[in-house]
Amino acid sequence: MAVITYREALNQALREEMRRDPDIFLMGEEVGAYQGAYKVSRDLLEEFGEWRVRDMPIAELGFTGLGVGAAMVGLRPIVEYMTWSFALLAIDGIVNAAAKMRYMSGGQFKMPVTFRGPSGAANQLAATHSQALDSWYAHIPGLKVVAPATARDAKGLLKSAIRDDDPVVFLEGELLYGTKDDVPEQDDFLLPLGVSEIKRPGTDVTIVVHSRPLHAALSAAEVLESEHGISAEVIDPRTLRPMDIDTILESVRKTNRCVIVEEGWPVCGIGAQIVDDIQREAFDHLDAPIARVTGADAPHAYAHDLEQMAFPQTEYIVKAVRHTCYLE
């Protein structure tokens, strides 16, 4: 174990997997000579050379398809998007090509490609650069969707994503790259896709949250404990598709109350689906409506305060939990 950043954890995962399997290669804008726009691929070009660490022109649609084609003939591409907002230009390659190739070919072609990069907002990047379209990808059969919130999860899950034979949408957090955590160093440290983790045990209410807002949720749990005597259990599904809802259901059957938090927009978001799953399978266990705290239902503003206000802040989560516990 060593305390390293989320960025270093991803870098380790990439290096370890690329050393293990010569069919794995990384491509994207600035991943090579520039060492990565966010330095996630630092030193990889030097170690693996340009065919395995390839700088791409700004052509998201083109190099996404390049990954799909390479995967069809047996390579295991890792496609980095400088940010997921730019992947909008490559959506056809992800959704129509990668996600459906196995099905359309009657199982002839596996699609071991990992699409990764920072998702969600950073600091004041405004409307075109801040989107967290997690629910879009979760909507698509054929894709797996992973969104780690800690350095440990980032490493263990990225290694599993790279080894997975299905296309994986791997959503990192621009504001998470610098966050630190205890991360196992051994090469065989893997975390399975599709398994939720209880990040903080509790008894009175279940908070389901993924990606960056996990940290706001954990501090909300602290506040709830210390200031309101409410014991919140915080669960991070980590994989949004396929999602391990059993861990969530078990918790809700115990707490009978639930608040779902996400950075993305509310309408048809990840939380909406979790609400659906919970009410379908734990209807009689619910003592209150499930509340959701989401990103504000508006494009992202540049102005600092408006942007901050648009995120799911600790105070909103506290409010939502107290409301759900009928304390407001």
Added chain:
Amino acid sequence: MAVITYREALNQALREEMRRDPDIFLMGEEVGAYQGAYKVSRDLLEEFGEWRVRDMPIAELGFTGLGVGAAMVGLRPIVEYMTWSFALLAIDGIVNAAAKMRYMSGGQFKMPVTFRGPSGAANQLAATHSQALDSWYAHIPGLKVVAPATARDAKGLLKSAIRDDDPVVFLEGELLYGTKDDVPEQDDFLLPLGVSEIKRPGTDVTIVVHSRPLHAALSAAEVLESEHGISAEVIDPRTLRPMDIDTILESVRKTNRCVIVEEGWPVCGIGAQIVDDIQREAFDHLDAPIARVTGADAPHAYAHDLEQMAFPQTEYIVKAVRHTCYLE
């Protein structure tokens, strides 16, 4: 009133609006000389000329942006996609440009553009040509999303969409074009966006459904009435964003049971959001979990039977309703 097809209704709406306002123009693949891939734009080129009915190269991203630019300087473009599946290539133009321009410019630019075309499956078009990504568009603040299921709604809502100053995603149904209905002929026949319609009154259960599955839902209601003595109220929101949930809530408070039907995929679908809205605002009125009948959670298969099986069929709806009424 005259009984005409959904296709003719759309054609009338286009012609009437284009006659009314010279700033309105239509563009898309095969909309002109070919009279429209599905003949929705029949005879419009002859009447309005090539600058107002423009055949486009196959360049969805390019002509979507062309619409955005033209709208920024005061025209009112109608962008036709041969099918919405192809709009995946233009998603950046719809989501990053059209939906956010007003916000990013601090309200300087309105965006009166209508994006329209057939959505969802037709007959055996397979995985790349059959998607119903309704929930994707509903997820985006800045967009309005309309999905008419009848010729009457198609005409009244398209005219309102064209007159709207915000970007409207107008989802037609490839398999609905031939369906007939009584449609008012007068030029001023408008149906407001954001208003649900009770398509069939009932007392025991509420079925919420939009677009093509409305017809399966109505026949399910017949079966439920005649064979199971269950009176189903069928509600079509028609506009998916902003959605009139009050009409739905009112119905659920009366029936205490609800089944939501959609053609799209289940995860984070339209139904998931409606479930969230209902449990949030009518929690105590629910006597059973809300059930959802959706398109199968898989890419669309070409084989006829597999494809049919993947649609929300009448029999599934009947099953779901009986289950919700605890009769199964």
Added chain:
Amino acid sequence: MATRMTGSEELLNLDRGTLTEMLRWMILGRRYEEKTAEMYQVGEIGGFCHLYIGQEAVAVGAITPLRDDDYVITAYRDHIHALVRGMDHKTVMAELFGRVDGSSRGKGGSMHLFDRNVNFMGGHAIVGGHLPVAIGIGYAIRYRDSDAVCVCFLGDSVANIGAFNESLNMAALFQLPVIFIIENNRYGMGTAVHRAAAIENLADRACAYDGMQGWTIDGMDVLEVRRTVEAAVERARTHKLPTLIEANTYRFVGHSMSDPNYGHYRTKQEVHEFKLKDDPIKRYIETLRKHDLISDANIEKIEGEVKVIVDESVDFASKSPIPQPAELYTDVYSGEYPDAKRRDPWR
């Protein structure tokens, strides 16, 4: 500027077997599609079904000279490319029928034929969508230091879409052994080429990419196609240089089975004249006759063999069972797929 290649007849010094084989493929392609149309009419085939009638010289001239380890990829008008590349005529027809013995178990259909065993990489239905896939295959070839090549067929309208620029630029930039063959059949659905592309010869768009050669050729002359593709293959195999070939051809039938053969966008007369004066099969037969390389007997023999193959494929397809309901949720992921059933108790 695009060079127009000529003197294709020099290729007639190919061994007679090869020359006959090419004719056989062209006739098979023609008859197979005629039967496909028939099966579509009677409702055995559904969806969008795009026939290749009139364009046979392109696929046959381009694919027959390839090696087994080369790759072929095309759009949705793919039946004949698939057969010439070596796909089984029975499993292709079964796929068109949507049966479980189809190449994609009935899940892909006409627009999505695939066969990994003969490096036939599809069958892609989004215009321009397969160009990036093609360069990915080319990238993998270089990655493995192989000297295989990837031949990518595309329609004329693809020259106007974004993926075209991104893919050709990367093919030239990374020096990928990819041969792009535009099948210019004069129309993209109902749009004449020059109503969509602001350029005289589409192959001239190679000028935008250093190292990319552009050639515009007579796509109705199977020998000229073969000769040109062989030159392009040499560039790719030996020099890792991509090529853009524009083969001028013509679609004798409607865009798809659901579209009219003529009408608003082209006249009955125009179609008639092309069939009369520019049928690639007739032209090839004439050339072979002129040099006494074929006899009526040979042709009858071919027609006979082809008929057997075509009937056999239909027979096989109609006997193949339709996919079981369980197939709905298979091939979505590599492993088990529990979620689906859980949220979907009604099916």
Added chain:
Amino acid sequence: MATRMTGSEELLNLDRGTLTEMLRWMILGRRYEEKTAEMYQVGEIGGFCHLYIGQEAVAVGAITPLRDDDYVITAYRDHIHALVRGMDHKTVMAELFGRVDGSSRGKGGSMHLFDRNVNFMGGHAIVGGHLPVAIGIGYAIRYRDSDAVCVCFLGDSVANIGAFNESLNMAALFQLPVIFIIENNRYGMGTAVHRAAAIENLADRACAYDGMQGWTIDGMDVLEVRRTVEAAVERARTHKLPTLIEANTYRFVGHSMSDPNYGHYRTKQEVHEFKLKDDPIKRYIETLRKHDLISDANIEKIEGEVKVIVDESVDFASKSPIPQPAELYTDVYSGEYPDAKRRDPWR
């Protein structure tokens, strides 16, 4: 082939006022960005902030000859294009500060400047995303039978993205009065132009579109830029023909305020030499001096005026209030927006 235009000095017969005005804009652009950098350092400005230092000759030479009814659109490196086009220096700085008096009420920021009153159409942050918008503006111009033109600036890396092909093809096909100006500053972020584009001169990509003229010019010579753009404007206004201009220039600073000026992708030495030998402002001043068209006094006067303007803009920006919370949900739709609040009781 791209023509290299020369003899820019003939432009010196422009009236002295215009020549001085151009210098004034260049100096204003330089000082405004220097101040912007300063304000970024002290935290008054956030997000991605791309400075124009080194490239001033392009925007100034291209925008100053335009008419009020013409349109200008560019990418995210947009501060100076906006000012030269006529946007108020105070509201621009207020926007960078994220204040309510900013041109977009603080919602757009550095990458999204807009001003409908001076036909400044943005400020677009998705690479290549504004090219289709530009042809839409060109389409509207033709639609209304106006003889206005639309000048669209783009970075060198845009030549490799899909929207480039789609937009240039449509501009040529529909004969739209659009002038595409590639600001080739040698790098797309950390990627040298020739590591991304398989072509020597980017303007040569005009060869792929009949009717499109391609010109590669010295973008550090404001007079050459102006002369070339005037020729392109003439083509557009009178003949409705689009033009692709490649102005070779250089970015004296890092890609954005969060990127290093040199390092893995270019040397300190290289940057130093460009600043030394190829500073567009120095070069223009020398030319003017050589012809006795400017004096030190003039320059000092300009620097003085510019300083006032720059300080004024910062002063205005810092006094402007930050947007009220209510602003979060305004400007999303034309009308009321009840949904948001209903689903969002926590804010």
